[in-house]
Amino acid sequence: MTPRILKETLAEWSQEVRVPADLADRALRRRSRLRLTRFAGAVSCAAVVAAVALLVPLVVIPLFTEEPISQVGGPPVVVPVEPYRQTTPAEDVLADTENSPPKTMIAAGRVAVSAYYTGRSRTVAGRKVLDRTWYLLDQATESYEKTEWGWTEVAPGLRWAAVLEKDLPARRIGIFDMETRTVRAWVPVDHPVGGVAWSPDGTRLLATAYDESPDLDMTSVDERRCPARVAATPEDPQEPPFQMISTSRTGFYVVDVATATAGDFHAVDPCWTDNSNVRRDFTWSSDGTLIRERSLSQWPDAFLDLEGRPHDAPDGYVARESKAGVSPDGTLRAGPDGMPTQVTQLSTGEIVGRQQVLQLLAWADDRRLVALGCAGTCGNEFHNGLVLVNVDGEGMVQLSAYRKNSLEAEAWEPVLTLR
Structure with missing residues (x-):
């Protein structure tokens, strides 16, 4: 209601x-x-x-009430969540080019800025930590509302959000109703979590667990080292170098949203991939059948099955692909970051268009993308904002005000979600 x-x-x-x-x-x-x-x-x-x-x-x-709603002849249901189905948005393009951070809703085609955050460093027990302030979309007013959450993630369809309380990692996950603006249910976990991600169909959550804050400054973490993945060879018998790892990540849960229950905890070796970030959240594969961890070196991304066992990359996986990935109709692929970007024909690999933008972030439809573009002639790549661009690079439309310096902690960071 x-x-x-x-x-x-x-x-x-x-x-x-x-x-x-x-x-x-x-x-x-x-x-x-x-x-x-x-x-x-x-x-x-x-x-x-x-x-x-x-x-x-x-x-x-x-x-x-936050008590489970009984379903006759079936299991208890807490959240009436349904698999995501794409619908045609009432308004194709909504922009806010006057305010930074934005005050009114930003959207293009099938995607919207569902939330954004700003960051500020604070000291906790002598250690520096990034403190995020989250702003969540209110579709009724088409504006962004400041929240008290430490982490938010909006589900496809913009009906539900997953929230974590301010001090991360948190001992419970909230299922937030975007219409009533209340938490519908809490999901307790034995291992505290610092980040959550919705499955592509919007029915499950992938929660990444940490022993301590995943947003500690690099200077405030305890240095731990893992053996490098490059093994010694007869030609180079020297002991391989060590890579630094600075993360307290311990594993993950897969949460069933409808019953508001977390499944079994799956421990994952923090030395599993080449990645020295403190925050190392797991994400879903594009079809929601596998779990993915991005690598920051020359190695391809790593994949796990839902039980936490290593798994081969799925069919069609391309290393270093952009966030946008494949077009909704499955015919085009967005290229990697870096100006100019490019789009290729999936079947032939032929380049069908180049765009004067920094990153391709999401497909608005089969022929337009939401991208990160820079102001003017791009004299400063960090003076950037959201734009809508055609595959052929023409018809660029500014969606947000350009941030003066996206490297500053206080600069707002958008989160794009299917609507």
């Missing part, structure tokens, strides 16, 4: 309440006890008001 429908329903119920016409006469029938009757009349009127006020909540309470 949406807030508007709820408001209309409450109004209808209030009109149905009837107060006896002679109630005041009953309370005041003895004029000789004026003082007492005034008191009694006040109490009676207060009782009437209280009765009216109580009548509606007796019916409304179940709408707000």
Whole structure:
């Protein structure tokens, strides 16, 4: 039930309440006890008001309860989540080029800026940590609302969000209702988590667990080292160098959102891939059947099955592909970061267009992409913002104001989600 429908329903119920016409006469029938009757009349009127006020909540309470909703003949259901299905947006392009960070909704085609965050460094127990302030889209007002969450991730369709409380890692995951702006359910976990990601169909969550904050500054972490993945050879018998690893990541959970339950915890060796980032969240493969960890070296990304076992890369995987990936119709592939970017024909590998942008972030439709573009002639690549560009590189439309310096911690970072 949406807030508007709820408001209309409450109004209808209030009109149905009837107060006896002679109630005041009953309370005041003895004029000789004026003082007492005034008191009694006040109490009676207060009782009437209280009765009216109580009548509606007796019916409304179940709408707000966080207790599981029973399903006849089936398992308990906490969240009425449904697999994501693409719909045609009412408005194709929404932009805010006047405000940085944005105040009003930004969207293009099938994607929208569902949330964004700004960062600021703070010191906790003598250690520096990045503290994010999250702003979450409110579709009713087409604006962004400041939150108190430490992490947010919006599901495809913009109906639900997963939230974590401020001090990461957190011991529970909240399922946030984007319409009522309330947490519908909490999912407790034994191993605290620092990041969450929705599956492509919007029915599951991948929660990455950490022993300590995943946002510690590199100067504030304990240095641990892992053996390099390059083994010694007869030609080079020297002991291979060591790579530095600075992460407290311990493993992951796969959460079923409909029942608000976390599955088994799966431990993962932090030395599994070449990556020295402190925050090393797992993500989903494009079809939601595998778990992926991006590598920061020349090695391809690594994959796990949902039980945490190493798995070969899925068919069609391309190392160093852009965030946008393959077009909705499956015919084109967005190229890697770096100006100019390019789009190729999936079947032939032929370049079908080049774009004067820094990164291709998401497909708005089969022939347009949301990208990271830079101001003017791109004299400074960090003076950048969101743009909409055609595959052929023409018809560029500015979607957001250009950030003065995207490297600054306070600069806003957008999160794009299918709508």
